Amino acid sequence: MTSSYQPVNKFTEDTIVALATPPGIGAISVIRLSGSKSIEITDSIFSGKGKLSDAPTHTIHYGNIIDSDSEKIDDVLVSVFRNPNSYTGEDSIEISVHGSPIIAQKIIELLLQYDIRLAEPGEFTKRAFLNNRIDLAQAEAVADVINSRTEISLKGARNQLDGLLSQKVNELRSSLINASSFVELGLDFAEEDIEFVKNDELLERINFVQDEIDKLLGTYSFGRVVRDGVNVALVGQPNVGKSSLLNYILKESRAIVSRIPGTTRDVIREEVTIDGILFRLFDTAGIRYSNDEIEAEGISRSRQAVRDADIVIFIFDVEQQVDANLLHEIQSITAKEKVIKVLNKIDILHNNKITADAYISALTGEGMENLFIRLKEAALGNSAYSEKTAVVSNLRHYQCLQKARDYLMKAKNTIVNNLSGEFISVDLRNAENSLGEIIGVVTTDDILNNIFQKFCIGK
Numbered sequence: 001m002t003s004s005y006q007p008v009n010k011f012t013e014d015t016i017v018a019l020a021t022p023p024g025i026g027a028i029s030v031i032r033l034s035g036s037k038s039i040e041i042t043d044s045i046f047s048g049k050g051k052l053s054d055a056p057t058h059t060i061h062y063g064n065i066i067d068s069d070s071e072k073i074d075d076v077l078v079s080v081f082r083n084p085n086s087y088t089g090e091d092s093i094e095i096s097v098h099g100s101p102i103i104a105q106k107i108i109e110l111l112l113q114y115d116i117r118l119a120e121p122g123e124f125t126k127r128a129f130l131n132n133r134i135d136l137a138q139a140e141a142v143a144d145v146i147n148s149r150t151e152i153s154l155k156g157a158r159n160q161l162d163g164l165l166s167q168k169v170n171e172l173r174s175s176l177i178n179a180s181s182f183v184e185l186g187l188d189f190a191e192e193d194i195e196f197v198k199n200d201e202l203l204e205r206i207n208f209v210q211d212e213i214d215k216l217l218g219t220y221s222f223g224r225v226v227r228d229g230v231n232v233a234l235v236g237q238p239n240v241g242k243s244s245l246l247n248y249i250l251k252e253s254r255a256i257v258s259r260i261p262g263t264t265r266d267v268i269r270e271e272v273t274i275d276g277i278l279f280r281l282f283d284t285a286g287i288r289y290s291n292d293e294i295e296a297e298g299i300s301r302s303r304q305a306v307r308d309a310d311i312v313i314f315i316f317d318v319e320q321q322v323d324a325n326l327l328h329e330i331q332s333i334t335a336k337e338k339v340i341k342v343l344n345k346i347d348i349l350h351n352n353k354i355t356a357d358a359y360i361s362a363l364t365g366e367g368m369e370n371l372f373i374r375l376k377e378a379a380l381g382n383s384a385y386s387e388k389t390a391v392v393s394n395l396r397h398y399q400c401l402q403k404a405r406d407y408l409m410k411a412k413n414t415i416v417n418n419l420s421g422e423f424i425s426v427d428l429r430n431a432e433n434s435l436g437e438i439i440g441v442v443t444t445d446d447i448l449n450n451i452f453q454k455f456c457i458g459k
Protein backbone atom coordinates (compact mmCIF):
# COMPACT_ATOMS: atom_id res chain seq x y z
CA MET A 1 0.00 0.00 0.00
CA THR A 2 1.35 3.38 -0.92
CA SER A 3 0.16 6.29 1.08
CA SER A 4 1.24 9.86 1.00
CA TYR A 5 1.56 11.58 4.34
CA GLN A 6 0.26 15.10 4.06
CA PRO A 7 0.94 17.83 6.59
CA VAL A 8 -1.85 17.01 9.02
CA ASN A 9 -1.36 16.66 12.72
CA LYS A 10 -2.54 13.28 13.89
CA PHE A 11 -3.37 14.02 17.50
CA THR A 12 -5.95 11.27 17.58
CA GLU A 13 -3.31 8.56 18.13
CA ASP A 14 -3.13 6.47 21.31
CA THR A 15 -1.23 7.91 24.20
CA ILE A 16 2.03 6.02 24.71
CA VAL A 17 4.62 5.63 27.45
CA ALA A 18 8.16 4.23 27.68
CA LEU A 19 11.34 4.49 29.64
CA ALA A 20 13.56 6.85 27.65
CA THR A 21 16.81 6.19 29.51
CA PRO A 22 18.74 2.88 29.57
CA PRO A 23 17.23 0.31 31.94
CA GLY A 24 19.35 -0.03 35.05
CA ILE A 25 20.72 2.10 37.82
CA GLY A 26 21.59 5.74 37.16
CA ALA A 27 21.37 9.17 38.71
CA ILE A 28 17.97 9.66 37.14
CA SER A 29 15.63 7.80 34.82
CA VAL A 30 13.29 9.52 32.43
CA ILE A 31 9.83 8.24 31.57
CA ARG A 32 8.34 9.68 28.44
CA LEU A 33 4.67 10.01 27.46
CA SER A 34 3.18 11.27 24.23
CA GLY A 35 -0.35 11.68 22.94
CA SER A 36 -3.41 13.75 23.65
CA LYS A 37 -4.01 12.25 27.11
CA SER A 38 -0.47 12.34 28.41
CA ILE A 39 -0.87 15.49 30.52
CA GLU A 40 -4.22 14.48 31.95
CA ILE A 41 -3.05 10.95 32.79
CA THR A 42 0.11 12.19 34.49
CA ASP A 43 -2.07 14.52 36.57
CA SER A 44 -3.89 11.46 37.94
CA ILE A 45 -0.76 10.13 39.62
CA PHE A 46 1.08 13.41 40.28
CA SER A 47 0.70 15.66 43.28
CA GLY A 48 2.42 19.03 42.97
CA LYS A 49 1.72 22.70 43.49
CA GLY A 50 -0.85 22.94 40.72
CA LYS A 51 -2.35 20.82 38.01
CA LEU A 52 -0.17 19.96 35.03
CA SER A 53 -3.23 20.48 32.83
CA ASP A 54 -3.02 24.18 33.65
CA ALA A 55 0.72 24.39 33.02
CA PRO A 56 2.06 26.19 29.96
CA THR A 57 4.31 24.35 27.50
CA HIS A 58 8.01 23.89 28.25
CA THR A 59 7.65 24.14 32.03
CA ILE A 60 9.05 21.90 34.77
CA HIS A 61 7.14 20.92 37.92
CA TYR A 62 8.29 19.41 41.17
CA GLY A 63 6.00 16.98 43.02
CA ASN A 64 5.30 13.41 44.10
CA ILE A 65 4.06 10.36 42.26
CA ILE A 66 1.35 8.76 44.39
CA ASP A 67 -0.06 5.26 43.91
CA SER A 68 -3.68 4.16 44.31
CA ASP A 69 -3.16 3.54 48.04
CA SER A 70 -2.03 7.17 48.37
CA GLU A 71 1.48 5.93 48.93
CA LYS A 72 4.35 8.08 47.67
CA ILE A 73 6.50 6.28 45.11
CA ASP A 74 9.05 9.00 44.39
CA ASP A 75 9.53 12.73 44.24
CA VAL A 76 10.01 13.75 40.64
CA LEU A 77 10.35 16.55 38.10
CA VAL A 78 7.75 16.65 35.37
CA SER A 79 8.36 18.53 32.09
CA VAL A 80 5.32 19.56 30.09
CA PHE A 81 5.41 19.98 26.30
CA ARG A 82 2.30 20.99 24.42
CA ASN A 83 1.56 20.29 20.76
CA PRO A 84 2.86 21.16 18.30
CA ASN A 85 6.06 22.19 20.05
CA SER A 86 7.31 18.86 21.26
CA TYR A 87 9.56 16.14 19.85
CA THR A 88 6.58 14.16 18.56
CA GLY A 89 4.43 17.17 17.76
CA GLU A 90 1.88 15.91 20.30
CA ASP A 91 1.27 16.77 23.94
CA SER A 92 4.17 15.14 25.76
CA ILE A 93 5.43 14.62 29.28
CA GLU A 94 8.83 13.68 30.63
CA ILE A 95 9.03 12.47 34.21
CA SER A 96 12.51 12.51 35.74
CA VAL A 97 12.64 10.06 38.62
CA HIS A 98 15.40 8.73 40.88
CA GLY A 99 17.41 6.28 38.80
CA SER A 100 16.23 3.00 40.23
CA PRO A 101 14.73 0.49 37.80
CA ILE A 102 12.08 -0.41 40.39
CA ILE A 103 10.83 3.16 40.66
CA ALA A 104 10.60 3.60 36.89
CA GLN A 105 8.85 0.27 36.51
CA LYS A 106 6.34 1.02 39.27
CA ILE A 107 5.47 4.40 37.77
CA ILE A 108 5.03 2.92 34.29
CA GLU A 109 2.78 0.18 35.72
CA LEU A 110 0.78 2.85 37.51
CA LEU A 111 0.36 4.82 34.29
CA LEU A 112 -0.70 1.72 32.37
CA GLN A 113 -3.86 1.51 34.51
CA TYR A 114 -5.09 4.49 32.50
CA ASP A 115 -5.90 4.88 28.80
CA ILE A 116 -2.32 4.58 27.69
CA ARG A 117 -0.13 1.80 26.26
CA LEU A 118 3.57 0.94 26.04
CA ALA A 119 5.31 2.53 23.06
CA GLU A 120 6.66 0.40 20.25
CA PRO A 121 10.32 0.74 19.24
CA GLY A 122 10.92 4.13 17.64
CA GLU A 123 7.31 5.15 18.01
CA PHE A 124 8.09 8.61 19.39
CA THR A 125 10.31 9.34 16.41
CA LYS A 126 7.77 7.78 14.04
CA ARG A 127 5.17 10.20 15.36
CA ALA A 128 7.62 13.08 14.93
CA PHE A 129 7.80 12.03 11.27
CA LEU A 130 4.05 11.50 10.83
CA ASN A 131 3.40 14.89 12.37
CA ASN A 132 5.93 16.54 10.05
CA ARG A 133 8.37 17.56 12.75
CA ILE A 134 11.11 15.85 10.76
CA ASP A 135 11.26 14.04 7.43
CA LEU A 136 12.09 10.36 7.01
CA ALA A 137 15.80 10.81 6.32
CA GLN A 138 16.03 12.90 9.47
CA ALA A 139 14.12 10.29 11.48
CA GLU A 140 16.63 7.68 10.32
CA ALA A 141 19.43 10.03 11.33
CA VAL A 142 18.07 10.06 14.89
CA ALA A 143 18.97 6.36 15.16
CA ASP A 144 22.37 7.03 13.60
CA VAL A 145 23.10 9.83 16.03
CA ILE A 146 22.30 7.56 18.96
CA ASN A 147 24.28 4.65 17.56
CA SER A 148 27.32 6.61 16.43
CA ARG A 149 30.48 5.41 18.08
CA THR A 150 33.07 7.76 16.66
CA GLU A 151 33.29 11.49 16.28
CA ILE A 152 33.19 11.35 12.51
CA SER A 153 30.11 9.10 12.44
CA LEU A 154 28.37 11.44 14.86
CA LYS A 155 29.15 14.40 12.63
CA GLY A 156 27.78 12.59 9.58
CA ALA A 157 24.58 11.60 11.36
CA ARG A 158 24.24 15.10 12.80
CA ASN A 159 24.45 16.60 9.30
CA GLN A 160 21.68 14.31 8.12
CA LEU A 161 19.55 15.12 11.14
CA ASP A 162 20.06 18.81 10.42
CA GLY A 163 18.60 18.18 6.98
CA LEU A 164 21.66 18.47 4.75
CA LEU A 165 20.70 15.43 2.66
CA SER A 166 16.99 16.28 2.74
CA GLN A 167 17.70 19.76 1.41
CA LYS A 168 19.67 18.40 -1.51
CA VAL A 169 17.00 15.81 -2.29
CA ASN A 170 14.32 18.49 -2.17
CA GLU A 171 16.26 20.70 -4.57
CA LEU A 172 16.53 17.87 -7.08
CA ARG A 173 12.87 16.99 -6.67
CA SER A 174 11.76 20.56 -7.38
CA SER A 175 13.93 20.64 -10.45
CA LEU A 176 12.23 17.47 -11.73
CA ILE A 177 8.75 18.67 -10.77
CA ASN A 178 9.42 21.80 -12.80
CA ALA A 179 10.59 19.82 -15.78
CA SER A 180 7.68 17.39 -15.71
CA SER A 181 5.13 20.22 -15.38
CA PHE A 182 6.47 21.75 -18.57
CA VAL A 183 6.25 18.42 -20.33
CA GLU A 184 2.69 17.93 -19.06
CA LEU A 185 1.71 21.45 -20.07
CA GLY A 186 3.00 20.63 -23.52
CA LEU A 187 0.77 17.55 -23.59
CA ASP A 188 -2.29 19.62 -22.65
CA PHE A 189 -1.67 21.99 -25.53
CA ALA A 190 -0.46 19.35 -27.97
CA GLU A 191 -3.19 20.29 -30.49
CA GLU A 192 -2.09 23.89 -30.65
CA ASP A 193 1.50 22.97 -31.37
CA ILE A 194 2.92 25.16 -28.64
CA GLU A 195 6.24 23.94 -27.29
CA PHE A 196 6.76 24.79 -23.64
CA VAL A 197 10.15 23.27 -23.29
CA LYS A 198 12.62 22.36 -25.98
CA ASN A 199 14.03 18.84 -25.95
CA ASP A 200 17.54 20.24 -25.56
CA GLU A 201 16.60 22.21 -22.49
CA LEU A 202 14.83 19.21 -21.04
CA LEU A 203 17.84 17.00 -21.62
CA GLU A 204 20.08 19.60 -20.07
CA ARG A 205 17.94 19.75 -16.98
CA ILE A 206 17.75 15.98 -16.65
CA ASN A 207 21.50 15.73 -17.11
CA PHE A 208 22.02 18.27 -14.38
CA VAL A 209 19.86 16.30 -11.93
CA GLN A 210 21.52 13.07 -12.97
CA ASP A 211 24.96 14.56 -12.33
CA GLU A 212 23.89 15.64 -8.88
CA ILE A 213 22.49 12.19 -8.18
CA ASP A 214 25.77 10.65 -9.33
CA LYS A 215 27.65 12.91 -6.94
CA LEU A 216 25.43 11.75 -4.10
CA LEU A 217 25.83 8.10 -5.09
CA GLY A 218 29.58 8.70 -5.14
CA THR A 219 29.54 9.67 -1.47
CA TYR A 220 28.05 6.35 -0.40
CA SER A 221 31.22 4.36 0.13
CA PHE A 222 32.52 7.24 2.22
CA GLY A 223 29.20 7.63 4.03
CA ARG A 224 29.07 3.98 4.89
CA VAL A 225 32.59 4.07 6.28
CA VAL A 226 31.68 7.11 8.33
CA ARG A 227 28.55 5.50 9.68
CA ASP A 228 29.49 1.84 10.07
CA GLY A 229 33.28 1.75 10.15
CA VAL A 230 35.49 -0.56 8.08
CA ASN A 231 36.35 -4.24 8.30
CA VAL A 232 40.05 -4.87 7.93
CA ALA A 233 41.42 -8.41 7.60
CA LEU A 234 45.06 -9.08 8.51
CA VAL A 235 46.15 -11.96 6.31
CA GLY A 236 49.31 -13.63 5.07
CA GLN A 237 51.48 -16.70 5.48
CA PRO A 238 52.12 -18.04 8.98
CA ASN A 239 54.60 -16.17 11.17
CA VAL A 240 54.79 -12.93 9.17
CA GLY A 241 53.57 -10.90 12.17
CA LYS A 242 49.81 -10.52 11.75
CA SER A 243 49.08 -10.98 15.44
CA SER A 244 52.03 -8.77 16.34
CA LEU A 245 50.56 -6.01 14.17
CA LEU A 246 47.15 -6.41 15.79
CA ASN A 247 48.71 -6.16 19.24
CA TYR A 248 50.76 -3.14 18.24
CA ILE A 249 47.74 -1.25 16.93
CA LEU A 250 45.65 -2.15 19.98
CA LYS A 251 48.53 -1.33 22.33
CA GLU A 252 47.84 -4.54 24.21
CA SER A 253 48.82 -8.17 24.03
CA ARG A 254 45.49 -9.31 22.67
CA ALA A 255 46.56 -12.21 20.44
CA ILE A 256 49.15 -14.88 21.20
CA VAL A 257 52.39 -14.22 19.36
CA SER A 258 55.02 -16.92 18.97
CA ARG A 259 57.83 -17.86 16.66
CA ILE A 260 56.02 -21.13 15.89
CA PRO A 261 54.16 -20.84 12.58
CA GLY A 262 50.45 -21.57 12.85
CA THR A 263 49.89 -19.89 16.23
CA THR A 264 46.61 -18.16 15.46
CA ARG A 265 43.69 -20.50 14.77
CA ASP A 266 40.49 -18.55 15.39
CA VAL A 267 39.70 -15.21 13.84
CA ILE A 268 40.26 -12.53 16.48
CA ARG A 269 38.14 -9.41 16.13
CA GLU A 270 38.93 -6.11 17.83
CA GLU A 271 37.92 -2.51 17.22
CA VAL A 272 40.10 0.55 17.16
CA THR A 273 39.47 4.17 16.25
CA ILE A 274 42.13 5.85 14.15
CA ASP A 275 41.59 9.56 13.47
CA GLY A 276 37.89 9.27 14.18
CA ILE A 277 37.29 6.29 11.87
CA LEU A 278 36.21 2.99 13.34
CA PHE A 279 38.34 0.08 12.12
CA ARG A 280 37.27 -3.50 12.91
CA LEU A 281 40.45 -5.56 12.76
CA PHE A 282 40.36 -9.30 12.07
CA ASP A 283 43.54 -11.20 12.89
CA THR A 284 43.50 -14.50 11.05
CA ALA A 285 45.30 -17.83 10.87
CA GLY A 286 48.33 -17.79 8.58
CA ILE A 287 47.39 -19.32 5.25
CA ARG A 288 49.35 -22.39 4.13
CA TYR A 289 48.63 -25.99 3.26
CA SER A 290 47.91 -27.86 6.49
CA ASN A 291 47.07 -31.43 7.45
CA ASP A 292 46.01 -30.33 10.87
CA GLU A 293 42.22 -30.38 11.02
CA ILE A 294 41.94 -27.45 13.40
CA GLU A 295 44.46 -25.32 11.56
CA ALA A 296 42.75 -26.10 8.25
CA GLU A 297 39.45 -24.88 9.67
CA GLY A 298 41.21 -21.72 10.88
CA ILE A 299 42.60 -21.16 7.40
CA SER A 300 39.21 -21.56 5.83
CA ARG A 301 37.99 -18.86 8.24
CA SER A 302 40.86 -16.64 7.13
CA ARG A 303 39.58 -16.86 3.57
CA GLN A 304 36.08 -15.99 4.75
CA ALA A 305 37.51 -12.97 6.59
CA VAL A 306 39.06 -11.82 3.31
CA ARG A 307 35.67 -12.09 1.60
CA ASP A 308 33.96 -10.11 4.36
CA ALA A 309 36.61 -7.41 4.54
CA ASP A 310 36.42 -3.90 3.14
CA ILE A 311 40.22 -3.72 3.28
CA VAL A 312 42.76 -6.51 3.36
CA ILE A 313 46.20 -5.97 4.86
CA PHE A 314 48.37 -8.56 3.16
CA ILE A 315 51.43 -9.02 5.33
CA PHE A 316 54.70 -10.58 4.34
CA ASP A 317 58.08 -10.29 5.97
CA VAL A 318 61.69 -9.71 5.08
CA GLU A 319 62.62 -13.27 5.99
CA GLN A 320 60.26 -15.20 3.72
CA GLN A 321 59.61 -14.94 0.03
CA VAL A 322 56.27 -13.41 -0.84
CA ASP A 323 53.91 -16.22 -1.64
CA ALA A 324 52.86 -14.96 -5.06
CA ASN A 325 50.14 -17.60 -5.33
CA LEU A 326 48.62 -16.54 -2.05
CA LEU A 327 48.70 -12.87 -2.99
CA HIS A 328 47.12 -13.75 -6.29
CA GLU A 329 44.42 -15.79 -4.62
CA ILE A 330 43.57 -12.98 -2.20
CA GLN A 331 43.43 -10.45 -4.99
CA SER A 332 41.01 -12.71 -6.79
CA ILE A 333 38.73 -13.21 -3.76
CA THR A 334 38.49 -9.48 -3.15
CA ALA A 335 38.91 -6.38 -5.29
CA LYS A 336 42.56 -5.70 -6.03
CA GLU A 337 42.42 -2.09 -4.87
CA LYS A 338 41.26 -3.22 -1.45
CA VAL A 339 44.55 -4.98 -0.75
CA ILE A 340 47.32 -3.11 1.07
CA LYS A 341 50.64 -4.90 0.79
CA VAL A 342 52.69 -4.53 3.94
CA LEU A 343 56.26 -5.64 4.43
CA ASN A 344 56.94 -6.42 8.09
CA LYS A 345 60.06 -6.89 10.23
CA ILE A 346 62.05 -4.09 8.61
CA ASP A 347 63.97 -3.83 11.89
CA ILE A 348 65.78 -7.03 10.89
CA LEU A 349 66.64 -5.92 7.41
CA HIS A 350 65.38 -3.08 5.27
CA ASN A 351 65.29 -4.45 1.77
CA ASN A 352 64.44 -1.60 -0.62
CA LYS A 353 64.13 -3.95 -3.55
CA ILE A 354 60.90 -5.44 -2.30
CA THR A 355 57.89 -3.34 -3.31
CA ALA A 356 55.09 -2.83 -0.84
CA ASP A 357 52.52 -0.16 0.01
CA ALA A 358 53.88 0.18 3.52
CA TYR A 359 57.06 -0.93 5.30
CA ILE A 360 56.74 -1.59 9.00
CA SER A 361 58.07 -3.25 12.07
CA ALA A 362 55.37 -4.61 14.33
CA LEU A 363 58.10 -4.94 16.94
CA THR A 364 59.41 -1.36 17.03
CA GLY A 365 56.45 0.48 15.49
CA GLU A 366 58.54 1.89 12.68
CA GLY A 367 56.48 2.87 9.62
CA MET A 368 53.13 2.66 11.42
CA GLU A 369 52.18 6.27 10.66
CA ASN A 370 52.50 5.56 6.98
CA LEU A 371 50.45 2.38 7.30
CA PHE A 372 47.69 4.35 9.04
CA ILE A 373 47.72 6.91 6.24
CA ARG A 374 47.33 4.08 3.73
CA LEU A 375 44.50 2.59 5.77
CA LYS A 376 42.67 5.89 5.89
CA GLU A 377 43.13 6.42 2.16
CA ALA A 378 41.79 2.96 1.44
CA ALA A 379 38.83 3.54 3.77
CA LEU A 380 37.83 6.98 2.55
CA GLY A 381 38.88 6.84 -1.07
CA ASN A 382 39.48 10.22 -2.67
CA SER A 383 36.04 11.51 -1.82
CA ALA A 384 35.96 15.27 -1.65
CA TYR A 385 34.01 15.61 1.54
CA SER A 386 33.45 18.70 3.59
CA GLU A 387 31.25 19.41 6.56
CA LYS A 388 28.83 21.14 4.23
CA THR A 389 28.26 18.37 1.70
CA ALA A 390 25.33 16.02 1.76
CA VAL A 391 26.54 12.46 2.19
CA VAL A 392 24.62 9.24 1.62
CA SER A 393 25.30 6.68 4.33
CA ASN A 394 22.12 4.65 4.25
CA LEU A 395 21.53 1.75 1.85
CA ARG A 396 17.86 2.63 1.48
CA HIS A 397 18.73 6.14 0.34
CA TYR A 398 21.35 4.78 -2.00
CA GLN A 399 18.82 2.45 -3.63
CA CYS A 400 16.23 5.23 -4.00
CA LEU A 401 18.84 7.38 -5.72
CA GLN A 402 19.72 4.55 -8.07
CA LYS A 403 16.06 4.05 -8.90
CA ALA A 404 15.67 7.76 -9.62
CA ARG A 405 18.72 7.64 -11.83
CA ASP A 406 17.33 4.69 -13.82
CA TYR A 407 14.08 6.58 -14.48
CA LEU A 408 16.03 9.61 -15.66
CA MET A 409 17.96 7.43 -18.10
CA LYS A 410 14.68 6.08 -19.41
CA ALA A 411 13.29 9.59 -19.81
CA LYS A 412 16.38 10.65 -21.74
CA ASN A 413 16.05 7.66 -24.03
CA THR A 414 12.46 8.57 -24.73
CA ILE A 415 13.41 12.15 -25.57
CA VAL A 416 16.28 11.12 -27.81
CA ASN A 417 14.03 8.66 -29.64
CA ASN A 418 11.36 11.32 -30.02
CA LEU A 419 8.69 9.23 -28.34
CA SER A 420 5.55 10.64 -26.80
CA GLY A 421 5.83 13.24 -24.07
CA GLU A 422 3.55 11.09 -21.96
CA PHE A 423 6.31 8.56 -21.43
CA ILE A 424 8.73 11.31 -20.50
CA SER A 425 6.34 12.70 -17.97
CA VAL A 426 5.74 9.28 -16.37
CA ASP A 427 9.47 8.64 -16.06
CA LEU A 428 10.11 12.06 -14.60
CA ARG A 429 7.31 11.58 -12.08
CA ASN A 430 8.71 8.18 -11.13
CA ALA A 431 12.17 9.64 -10.67
CA GLU A 432 10.71 12.38 -8.52
CA ASN A 433 8.83 9.80 -6.42
CA SER A 434 11.95 7.74 -5.92
CA LEU A 435 13.66 10.83 -4.55
CA GLY A 436 10.56 11.51 -2.47
CA GLU A 437 10.88 8.09 -0.84
CA ILE A 438 14.16 9.16 0.73
CA ILE A 439 12.53 11.90 2.72
CA GLY A 440 9.22 10.10 3.13
CA VAL A 441 6.98 12.19 0.87
CA VAL A 442 5.88 8.89 -0.56
CA THR A 443 6.19 5.88 1.64
CA THR A 444 4.64 2.55 2.51
CA ASP A 445 3.80 0.99 5.87
CA ASP A 446 6.42 -1.66 5.19
CA ILE A 447 9.16 0.91 4.75
CA LEU A 448 8.11 2.70 7.93
CA ASN A 449 7.90 -0.48 10.00
CA ASN A 450 11.23 -1.60 8.71
CA ILE A 451 12.85 1.67 9.71
CA PHE A 452 11.32 2.19 13.10
CA GLN A 453 11.46 -1.34 14.44
CA LYS A 454 15.24 -1.00 14.46
CA PHE A 455 15.00 1.82 16.98
CA CYS A 456 15.06 1.26 20.70
CA ILE A 457 11.93 1.56 22.78
CA GLY A 458 11.55 5.05 24.20
CA LYS A 459 13.10 6.82 21.20
Ligand SMILES: Nc1nc2c(ncn2[C@@H]2O[C@H](COP(=O)(O)OP(=O)(O)OP(=O)(O)O)[C@@H](O)[C@H]2O)c(=O)[nH]1
Nearest residue numbers: 238239240241242243244258262263264286362363
Ligand atom coordinates in the same frame (compact mmCIF):
# COMPACT_ATOMS: atom_id res chain seq x y z
N1 LIG B 1 62.09 -8.75 14.51
C1 LIG B 1 60.76 -8.76 14.35
N2 LIG B 1 60.06 -9.82 14.71
C2 LIG B 1 58.73 -9.80 14.53
C3 LIG B 1 58.05 -8.66 13.99
N3 LIG B 1 56.73 -8.94 13.95
C4 LIG B 1 56.58 -10.19 14.43
N4 LIG B 1 57.79 -10.71 14.79
C5 LIG B 1 58.03 -12.05 15.34
O1 LIG B 1 57.60 -13.01 14.39
C6 LIG B 1 57.06 -14.16 15.03
C7 LIG B 1 55.64 -14.42 14.54
O2 LIG B 1 54.80 -13.35 14.92
P1 LIG B 1 53.21 -13.48 14.99
O3 LIG B 1 52.69 -12.15 15.24
O4 LIG B 1 52.83 -14.57 15.90
O5 LIG B 1 52.94 -13.93 13.49
P2 LIG B 1 51.55 -14.35 12.82
O6 LIG B 1 51.58 -13.86 11.46
O7 LIG B 1 50.43 -13.93 13.69
O8 LIG B 1 51.70 -15.94 12.82
P3 LIG B 1 50.54 -17.06 12.76
O9 LIG B 1 49.50 -16.71 13.77
O10 LIG B 1 51.27 -18.29 13.10
O11 LIG B 1 50.00 -17.06 11.38
C8 LIG B 1 57.12 -13.86 16.52
O12 LIG B 1 58.25 -14.45 17.06
C9 LIG B 1 57.23 -12.34 16.57
O13 LIG B 1 57.88 -11.86 17.73
C10 LIG B 1 58.86 -7.54 13.63
O14 LIG B 1 58.39 -6.51 13.13
N5 LIG B 1 60.20 -7.64 13.82
Ligand SMILES: [Mg+2]
Nearest residue numbers: 242243263264
Ligand atom coordinates in the same frame (compact mmCIF):
# COMPACT_ATOMS: atom_id res chain seq x y z
MG1 LIG C 1 48.93 -14.96 14.59
